[in-house]
Every structure is written in structure tokens, then in C-alpha cells.
Amino acid sequence: MTDEAVLSVADLTVTIGTRRGAARAVAGVDWSVRAGETLALVGESGSGKSMSVLAATGLAPRAARVTGDVRLLGTDLAALSAARRRRMRGRHVGFVFQDPMTSLNPVLTVGRQIGEASEVHLGLTRRAARARAIEMLELVGIPSAADRVDAYPHQLSGGMRQRAVIAMALVCEPDLLIADEPTTALDVTTQAQIVELVADLQRRLGTAVVWISHDLGVVAGLADTVAVMYGGRIVEQGEVDAVFAEPAHPYTAALLAARPDPDANVTELVTIPGTPPSPLELPEGCAFWPRCSVRGDSRCERELPPLVPVSAGHQVRTFYPRQPTGEDR
């Protein structure tokens, strides 16, 4: 391996042709994730966080045009044929999607769905793949795995289903696990269990994880680095402690301020006024400008701020970075 990153993305742009024109869902994004490390992509719906990951791994919708440099274990994915890209993805990347009910095929047993990737990529026989599926179900903490292996998705509870999906994602011992809001469709106690499970498995298997989320609480406890996305761009990235302790971008600060505090006895939640921009009509300058509390001058409106360093490994895209106060939390 020439590159130590498991997956790295440089200048990734995704344009989706729609009836009303080209929508720029992702506009020049760079990030990378190393073995054993967790990168969190944070942002509102439509900020491009999921799309950047799907596009990088070749799962973008057919109407999407993807440009940029994507390297998986040092291999340039764009240089591969579609079939080799598919094999590379299946062998080295595992996916956990948002809703375990819809991401599992209703007419196949969970065992079959967990095992099938190992038949294709590890060359296991059907029988061996079934044994492997039982092993994986045990790994993700499903009791009486030998019975559950023949269950259909609808026969499992929501939490169990997401565990089965995680087993499915890890069956080929991938180098990278992509978790696209894996707890959003689950109830709160189950969410905590799933987060715990992924963290635990990551420690044991040394897998790199890209965790896509809008739940900052989960991200704070789980991620090593975080990239905050807005309007298809990264507006702030860095080590999670640094970014959360001293958010330099007004958007990150607003997001953190919008977190409900269970200790404070408040009746109203803090919100960010306005709505995110449409990918069909991204503003020329800073995409957050119309909603920004700092609201600099007309420069913000006309000019796109570059990503500038705040401190070591901490970058922000704004003309007016917040000054570290040391008492932001």
C-alpha cells in the first residue's frame, strides 16, 4: 500500500441532471480515512454527505455525474472497469444503511443475505457461507444465531435487523465500514446499542469507519475526525475534540448550540433560521451566508471562502472564523 488512507477522496464533485437543470449535490470535497479511524460526515439532509460517499464507492444514482480522485487502498477507482470496481467494493467496503427494514430483501433469509457476499468475494460454498453467517450473527450479538440464520427480515425486531445488516457489512472483513445514518430509524435505546456495537467491532477488527450522521452527540463519542458539510461543501473539518470545543464556522457553532441540553430546563429548542440552499441554485459565494448570524459583508455573498487552517489539522471555510474563547462548551 502506497497510501496509508483506506479511502481518500479529492476534489469530488457530483452533478445530478434533473428536469430543472443540473443539481450540484457535492461540490469539490476532500476527505480521507485511515485504518482503525472513524471519520464522521455531519450535516443537514441534502448537504451532500451521503451522496459524497455513495459517489466515491460507485453507488451514485445513474443520473449522477461524478468527477474527482477516489482511491480505495491506494487504487484509483476511476481507472478500474465497472466489474473490477464492483468486486473491489464488495470485498473491501461494507455498508450499513439507514433503515434496516427496507435495506434487507424481504423474501430472502437473513443468513442468505449475510452469506452471499462471502460466496462471491471469498469463494465460500453455500454451506460454508451459511456457517459464516451464523458466526457473524454471533459476532454482532444476536442470541441463538443458529436459529435466526433462517429467519426472514420481518421476523426480527428493528434492532436485530440492524445487527444483521452490520453482520452483512462485515462478512468479508472489509477494510472500511460505511455507516449511513444507521441509527436514525431505530428507537433511542437501540440506537445506543448499535453505536456501542460498531465502536466495539471497530476496536476488535481495526476497520476504518465513515459514519454519516446528523446526530452530533453520537459523533462526539464515536469519531476521531469530523467533516461538517453544508450545501455540498465541507465547511469545517478537523479532529472531533478540536472542532467541537472551538467551532470556527458559524454553522458548526449553530449546530452545536442547537443540541438539546438535557440538564437545562428549557421549553424551546434552539434552531437555525432559514432552510438549506437547493442544490439546483447554490449561491455564488458562501452557501451559508443567507442564514449566517455573523453575516459579514457583501464579500460573503459574492466570493466563495477558501478552506483555511485554524490550527493543526483543523480547517474552516469562512472569511470570519470565530475566535477561540475557550468557554464555548
Add this chain to the structure above:
Amino acid sequence: MTRFILRRLLQSGIVLLGVTLVVFLLLQLVPGDPVRVALGTRFDPETYEALRSRAGLDQPLPVQYASYVGQALTGDLGVSFRSGRPVTAIVLERLPATLSLAITAVVFALLVAFPLGVLSALRSGSVFDHAARVFSQFGVSVPDFWMGIMGILLFAGVLGWFPPSGYVALTEDPVGWASHVFLPAVTVGLVTASILTRFIRSSVLEVLAEDYVRTAEAKGLPTRVVVVRHVLRNALIPVVTVVAVQLASLLGGVIVIEVLFAWPGVGRLTYDAVQARDYPVLQGAILLVAALFLVVNLLVDLLYARLDPRIRVR
């Protein structure tokens, strides 16, 4: 499973009883006196009364109905007014012709619609997709009797490849049967194929947009496996229903086509029975069609339970 089948059979029996009642009452509303038709223009009142009471037509309606159902349970559907032969025999001897035409037509329709529907969904928006759409639009909008006539003119008249009409039993002469069934089956099958093509296409398109198909692609499975195991397994479940409905309606006899091709099936029988006001035969034919419909439905339910684990029968 056995309990499920028994329950469904019981339900089917109740439906069938309802059908007899509806048919019986409907026929009371039909104008025209069957006894008069049977006797022709010249008859004397005594013969008329004798025939009327022999047929039980002088009894009150509930009595007529009760005796009809009672006899039907023993397999006796009465006697044809016109020929005097037992209705059960008349109806059953028409069954092979209708069955063989309906099944051949549906098999032909599937052979056409399955590849057409699946491929146009997988390549939606392509030239192939558009061509398939034109085909199915054509099949749905052109009347089947016109297609039948054109088929006869071209393949029987100009080219002389197939006989223009007539029927040979499959058991007597398979080759002769095949050459006779071809034109009517293709005519009927084209309409069915058009309907199925559209349905299969939209069903496959719907499943292609499902999250679990993306999951299957994320796993890096070969396209063939994704399509067959994940897309088609799910997309074809609703198709089963539509195929069954099509088959059932063809079993009811495609009257126009059977008349056009001189095909001695149930549809033709129904047509003739209406013309002659041969009520017992008409009742028998409708009852047979209803029974076939119920059998097909029962089979579909069983097939559904096999295909979709979410509807496992208790």
C-alpha cells in the same frame, strides 16, 4: 397448510353457491320463453305445458332454485333444452378446447412479455424500452378480432402456413392441434402479452428503486445475481396475480376469438346457448367458468405463500 387449503375450499364453495344464485336470478330477467324456443313456431298448448312442467318451470322460483342446486351437487346440471343431452357432459366436452387455448395463449404471452418487460425496465429510456412500449400500446389498443382476421388473411390466406380455423384434439393429433391452436393463441396471447409487458416493466422498475437492491449492489454482487435474486424474486410476486387474472379470464372463453376461429370452447358454447336461450347450458357454462376462476385463485394464493415469506399461512 392443510387447514389453509380446507378453509379456502370452503370459501370457494360459498362463492360458488353465490354464483349459482346470481346466475339463476339473472336468467329470470332475460326476456324470452325457453320452452317456446325449444318447440319452434308451431305447437299445441298441451305439449307446451308438458314440457314446462317437465323442466320444472311451473314451480315457484325458490323451489326451482333449490332443486337446481341440489342436483348440481350431485353433478347433474340439468338437460339442454335444445339437444336434450345432459349439461354436465356438454360443458365438460368443451373444456379441453378452452383449456388448451387459454394455456397456450398465456404461455406464449409470458414468453414474449417476460423478456420484453424485464429488459425494458433494466434499460428504461433506451430505444429498446421505447420499442417495447410501442408494441404493448399496439397490443392493448388494436381489437383482437381484427388482429385475428389479419392473422387469418396473412398466415392462412396468403402464406398458407396454418389452417384458417377449426379444432383438432391434442390427444388425437398433437401436430394438427398445434397448427390449429397457433393463430387463435397468438391472437389472444398478443393482447395478454401487451398487458403483462407493461405490468412486468413497472413492477421491475419499482423494485429497482428499493433500498435492498442498493444493498445488493453495495455488496458487489454480479449484476446477474442482483437482477435475478434480488430484483426479479420480488418483482414477479405481483406479476403472478396478473398472470392468474389473465389466465382466468381466458378460461372464461374468449367468445369473439372462439367464434372467429370456429374453436369449440366454452366461449363458443356460451354464445350458442345465449342465441338458443338454452338456459341450463348457459348456467352450466357460467358455473364452470366460475369454478375455474376459483381454482386459479386458490392456486395463486398457495403460490403467493411460497413466493413471499411475509404471507406464510397459519
